[in-house]
Amino acid sequence: MAEILKISKKNIIQSLSQAELSAIIEMALCDKTSFSEIHKQYGLKEDQIKELMRKNLKTGSYRAWRKRVKTFSNRREFYK
Numbered sequence: 001m002a003e004i005l006k007i008s009k010k011n012i013i014q015s016l017s018q019a020e021l022s023a024i025i026e027m028a029l030c031d032k033t034s035f036s037e038i039h040k041q042y043g044l045k046e047d048q049i050k051e052l053m054r055k056n057l058k059t060g061s062y063r064a065w066r067k068r069v070k071t072f073s074n075r076r077e078f079y080k
Contacts, residue, residue, distance in 0.1 A: 012043060013052055021056065028053055029065065031072065 016024070024042055027033040028049055035046040044052070054062050 007074060013048060016042070020051070024049065025056055031068070 016077075020042065024038060024044065027038050028035075035049055038044060038049055039046075051064075053065060057065065
C-alpha cells in the first residue's frame with residue numbers, strides 16, 4: 001500500500017508541466033499563499049510541495065524558504 005502511495009505522489013509531480021511547476025514554486029515562495037491554496041489548485045499536499053521545492057531550489061534558498069515559512073507559521077495559525 002505504501003508503495004502505491006509513493007508512486008501516485010511521484011506521478012502527480014511528474015505529470016506537471018514546466019509552467020505549472022513554475023507557478024507552484026512562485027506560489028510557494030509568496031508569503032500570502034498557503035499550502036491549502038496550492039492544494040486546492042494543484043492537488044499537492046504540503047509534503048509534496050516541500051519535496052518539489054527541495055528539488056527545484058538551491059540548498060540555501062530552500063533552507064531560507066523553510067525558515068521563513070516556519071517563522072510565519074508560528075505567528076499565524078493559518079499560514080503555510
